[in-house]
Amino acid sequence: MTMPIKIRESSPLHWALRVVGVSALAAIAVYFASNAAPSTLGKITEACTLAIAAVSLNLLLGFNGQISLGHSTFAGLAAFTAGYSVNAWHWNPWVSLGVACVLCFALGLLLGLPALRLKGPYLALVTLAVAFVWPTVARKFLQQTVKASTLKGMRLRPPTWTGLANNRVDRALFLFWLSLVLLVITYAIVRNLRKSRIGRSLVAVRDNETAAAVMGVNLPFTKTVTFGISAALAGVAGWLAAAQLATLDENSFSILTSIKYLLALFLGGAATLAGPVVGAFTYFFADDLLKTNAPKWDFLPGPLSKGPVASFLLGVLVIVFVFIAPLGLVGFVKAQGRKLAVVVPPPLRPAPKASDPTAHASPAPAGEVE
Amino acid sequence: MTPERAPLLEVRDLVAGYGAVQVLTGLDITVAEGEVAVMLGANGAGKTTTMRAISGMINRKGTITFRGEALTRRAPDEIVRMGIAQVPQGRGTFTDLTVEENLRAGAYVRKGSGIEADLEEWFGVFPRLRERRSQKAGGLSGGEQQMLAIARALMSRPKLLLCDEPSLGLAPIITQELFDVLKRLNTEQGLSILIVEQNANLALRIAHSVFVLETGSIVASGTAQEISNNDAVRTAYLGY
Amino acid sequence: MGHLLQYILNGLARGSIYSLIALGLVVIYRGTGHLNFAQGEMALFATFGAWWINDHGFPLWISILLAALGAFVGGGLIEYSLIRPAAKKSPFAVVVITIGLFQAFNSLSGLLFKGAATGLPFGTLFPDAPSDFFRLPGGVIWRYENIGVLVTVVIITVLLFVLFQKTKIGLAMRMVANNADSAKLAGVPTNKVLMLSWALSAAIGTIGGCLVAGINANVSLGTMFGVFLLASAAATLGGLDSPIGAVVGGLSLGVVESLVTNYPNDWWGSTYIGADTAIAVAFVIILVVLLVKPSGLFGSTRVERV
Ligand SMILES: Nc1ncnc2c1ncn2[C@@H]1O[C@H](COP(=O)(O)OP(=O)(O)O)[C@@H](O)[C@H]1O
Numbered sequence: 078m079t080m081p082i083k084i085r086e087s088s089p090l091h092w093a094l095r096v097v098g099v100s101a102l103a104a105i106a107v108y109f110a111s112n113a114a115p116s117t118l119g120k121i122t123e124a125c126t127l128a129i130a131a132v133s134l135n136l137l138l139g140f141n142g143q144i145s146l147g148h149s150t151f152a153g154l155a156a157f158t159a160g161y162s163v164n165a166w167h168w169n170p171w172v173s174l175g176v177a178c179v180l181c182f183a184l185g186l187l188l189g190l191p192a193l194r195l196k197g198p199y200l201a202l203v204t205l206a207v208a209f210v211w212p213t214v215a216r217k218f219l220q221q222t223v224k225a226s227t228l229k230g231m232r233l234r235p236p237t238w239t240g241l242a243n244n245r246v247d248r249a250l251f252l253f254w255l256s257l258v259l260l261v262i263t264y265a266i267v268r269n270l271r272k273s274r275i276g277r278s279l280v281a282v283r284d285n286e287t288a289a290a291v292m293g294v295n296l297p298f299t300k301t302v303t304f305g306i307s308a309a310l311a312g313v314a315g316w317l318a319a320a321q322l323a324t325l326d327e328n329s330f331s332i333l334t335s336i337k338y339l340l341a342l343f344l345g346g347a348a349t350l351a352g353p354v355v356g357a358f359t360y361f362f363a364d365d366l367l368k369t370n371a372p373k374w375d376f377l378p379g380p381l382s383k384g385p386v387a388s389f390l391l392g393v394l395v396i397v398f399v400f401i402a403p404l405g406l407v408g409f410v411k412a413q414g415r416k417l418a419v420v421v422p423p424p425l426r427p428a429p430k431a432s433d434p435t436a437h438a439s440p441a442p443a444g445e446v447e
Numbered sequence: 448m449t450p451e452r453a454p455l456l457e458v459r460d461l462v463a464g465y466g467a468v469q470v471l472t473g474l475d476i477t478v479a480e481g482e483v484a485v486m487l488g489a490n491g492a493g494k495t496t497t498m499r500a501i502s503g504m505i506n507r508k509g510t511i512t513f514r515g516e517a518l519t520r521r522a523p524d525e526i527v528r529m530g531i532a533q534v535p536q537g538r539g540t541f542t543d544l545t546v547e548e549n550l551r552a553g554a555y556v557r558k559g560s561g562i563e564a565d566l567e568e569w570f571g572v573f574p575r576l577r578e579r580r581s582q583k584a585g586g587l588s589g590g591e592q593q594m595l596a597i598a599r600a601l602m603s604r605p606k607l608l609l610c611d612e613p614s615l616g617l618a619p620i621i622t623q624e625l626f627d628v629l630k631r632l633n634t635e636q637g638l639s640i641l642i643v644e645q646n647a648n649l650a651l652r653i654a655h656s657v658f659v660l661e662t663g664s665i666v667a668s669g670t671a672q673e674i675s676n677n678d679a680v681r682t683a684y685l686g687y
Numbered sequence: 688m689g690h691l692l693q694y695i696l697n698g699l700a701r702g703s704i705y706s707l708i709a710l711g712l713v714v715i716y717r718g719t720g721h722l723n724f725a726q727g728e729m730a731l732f733a734t735f736g737a738w739w740i741n742d743h744g745f746p747l748w749i750s751i752l753l754a755a756l757g758a759f760v761g762g763g764l765i766e767y768s769l770i771r772p773a774a775k776k777s778p779f780a781v782v783v784i785t786i787g788l789f790q791a792f793n794s795l796s797g798l799l800f801k802g803a804a805t806g807l808p809f810g811t812l813f814p815d816a817p818s819d820f821f822r823l824p825g826g827v828i829w830r831y832e833n834i835g836v837l838v839t840v841v842i843i844t845v846l847l848f849v850l851f852q853k854t855k856i857g858l859a860m861r862m863v864a865n866n867a868d869s870a871k872l873a874g875v876p877t878n879k880v881l882m883l884s885w886a887l888s889a890a891i892g893t894i895g896g897c898l899v900a901g902i903n904a905n906v907s908l909g910t911m912f913g914v915f916l917l918a919s920a921a922a923t924l925g926g927l928d929s930p931i932g933a934v935v936g937g938l939s940l941g942v943v944e945s946l947v948t949n950y951p952n953d954w955w956g957s958t959y960i961g962a963d964t965a966i967a968v969a970f971v972i973i974l975v976v977l978l979v980k981p982s983g984l985f986g987s988t989r990v991e992r993v
């Protein structure tokens with residue numbers, strides 16, 4: 078057989094590969110759920126949370142071309158909303174999730190409006206400013222209320238139908254599954270958006286705004302709503318973080334958090350569907366591994382702990398990584414994998430009727446076919 | 448027929464493009480000392496690509512020899528120093544710089560003496576530029592910017608001037624004026640010029656030799672006379 | 688009235704430092720269209736360098752100049768070895784690299800300088816005893832320290848403008864900033880110009896960092912974080928490709944910060960609105976300005992790259 082092997086999209090073989098892939102991932106999840114210690118589950122939960130944030134950022138930056146360094150603010154808003162409403166007003170945590178997402182959506186729309194006028198670097202710096210202002214807002218807020226207002230512990234209980242008890246071990250297990258489910262939902266939302274007509278207009282806007290407008294894409298609507306949806310999904314990550322953090326303080330969602338989202342996204346590969354998920358897990362566990370295993374480097378005068386060494390090595394790793402895989406891990410694997418096998422679009426159906434509005438929409442670029 | 452002249456620029460087997468896209472597929476041209484050569488070709492034929500390849504702005508293969516020296520491996524600044532100046536398509540004006548600064552920018556490769564004198568010389572040739580000498584060049588009209596672009600290129604004291612579609616977007620009367628200037632530079636100063644043009648009728652009037660470019664290689668070449676008499680070229684480019 | 692002048696004078700000194708760091712950002716942005724997110728942390732590292740040289744017995748001003756020289760070389764090397772090759776790979780690669788540098792330089796400072804996390808005592812650059820001030824009409828005092836910072840920044844700014852406007856290198860830098868293709872065609876070795884931009888930017892940042900450390904009489908790992916953010920806000924406000932914009936933007940943000948911090952206290956005697964609120968106010972101002980002029984007060988409206 079000649080290389081690369083051609084796999085037709087949505088053919089039985091393609092579906093079989095998809096089923097195998099998804100089952101393998103599910104099996105890994107079940108394996109961890111039944112074997113891993115609560116602390117390991119906690120780490121995976123954290124990685125999932127980061128992945129949700131990176132997926133949300135990918136929708137905005139990867140597919141729509143709008144950069145945001147302010148996603149930490151959306152996550153922070155959601156976390157504080159959840160923490161406060163549940164602790165001060167005794168809301169149901171699930172209701173708080175919905176409300177937090179709505180608030181984030183609204184703030185996202187609001188930020189999407191100036192974003193309409195601003196180009197790349199200006200947008201980057203304005204969103205950076207948002208992220209910078211957030212701790213101030215949070216501090217003012219904290220002055221008004223009690224600290225430690227998160228969802229942790231007793232406040233987010235496993236529902237009875239799960240059969241899980243309300244103890245530390247079972248709660249960890251519950252959060253683990255919950256974060257996975259939320260990640261899958263977030264991923265599915267972004268994936269379906271990307272594959273739909275809306276997704277094509279997102280990418281069209283990213284690649285050439287004028288051309289997209291000429292094609293009939295409503296630029297202001299598309300861009301602001303994308304900002305809103307992306308913010309709402311970042312809110313999911315924030316809410317989930319509130320379920321894991323012991324306390325919320327003003328620095329819980331600082332610019333550094335935004336930078337973490339951004340690095341996770343680039344590490345995995347922006348503008349690919351799987352990229353942010355792969356990147357988030359890679360980033361989280363690389364960081365975790367470095368934190369526990371970094372040398373202490375006593376020969377240097379400064380360090381009192383491994384912390385700065387780990388942080389330095391992570392920075393250097395990120396730089397080195399850019400040179401090895403400038404398009405991220407998924408981009409790298411795809412480029413290598415394309416030599417072995419490619420997914421090709423199905424053969425053309427009989428000529429579509431002239432009235433079919435989708436007939437002229439461009440097919441997804443080869444690199445983005447799943 | 449013009450008498451035989453020594454070759455100034457010789458391009459052989461030129462291959463160039465953008466990334467994976469190959470635009471030029473083995474192109475040959477020769478520009479002789481003191482002549483005006485014109486390159487004709489439809490939109491997208493690769494005329495600009497040829498100019499950029501000669502100036503070293505893009506990666507290229509093949510041999511380009513200028514006054515006997517190979518320049519295929521040289522960087523743009525070395526090529527300017529060797530005596531080739533280009534007026535890019537779209538004029539390439541430094542819009543935020545003043546008219547005078549644009550001219551000084553053109554003299555970047557030169558050392559001190561003579562620059563002031565040349566400034567005055569070009570202000571003499573293009574009096575409108577002198578009037579606007581301390582205005583931002585972005586505010587000039589299209590024709591003025593084209594004059595400025597030519598004067599800017601000449602500030603490096605080139606032996607060979609490359610002009611990429613100088614008439615683009617200009618009123619016919621301005622274009623006429625522009626070609627008169629180019630003609631004068633050639634006859635009075637002996638400057639060799641390679642012009643890329645879509646306006647073939649106009650270009651042929653001042654050309655000594657002509658090349659016709661189609662999808663990346665030369666399909667016809669000869670003296671202006673020969674090319675004007677070539678039926679295929681006539682229908683395709685001259686419209687009669 | 689007296690208070691207004693007083694607060695403006697205080698704000699100008701801090702604002703001038705924002706201008707300086709913002710100038711560093713602009714110098715790089717003009718040439719390459721890149722934002723250097725590591726600008727503040729590179730300056731921080733060099734400021735620790737100045738502290739270290741000073742600690743080895745050199746006079747403080749000499750130490751600062753040596754550190755700036757080192758930063759000049761280092762900045763050029765970073766452009767040559769990291770930024771230039773990365774820019775060829777993808778537009779986002781440079782963003783990631785500067786973020787990586789941000790992290791690497793901050794932690795490297797912590798690794799190389801003992802006590803950096805909690806802060807090291809930095810010498811004062813100007814007389815700063817309680818009695819070191821001019822008395823102006825209306826009970827306004829102008830501290831020597833504030834004057835010194837302002838004058839230093841003015842001198843550097845003037846030198847930079849002379850470089851840009853009156854020298855051949857400056858002309859080459861403006862050519863590359865305005866039209867890189869035409870600059871190449873005119874024979875400008877654009878790579879060298881970009882390297883020089885990074886070198887200059889790093890040196891300017893070093894002076895800025897040392898001025899901050901001098902005012903605080905202290906330098907720690909967190910010193911440049913807020914300064915960088917306000918400087919980047921200043922550059923945005925003024926227009927990322929405009930040196931004049933950086934100066935005006937920095938000075939105005941410094942003054943706004945000072946006014947917003949002090950007036951509410953005078954009026955309501957409350958500390959509820961503190962320095963951090965100034966940042967929020969500054970942000971609102973920037974947003975309004977950008978909505979009216981999307982590329983800043985003095986920025987050009989050419990097509991922007993990410
Ligand atoms: N920067 C570029 N990247 C990719 N392709 C290009 C680029 N510039 C030009 N091309 C392609 O190269 C071909 C020749 O272009 P060009 O040399 O500009 O033609 P001409 O000047 O004869 O109109 C065209 O098909 C054009 O699409």
Ligand SMILES: [Mg+2]
Pocket residue numbers: 494495496536612
């Ligand atoms: Mg052309």
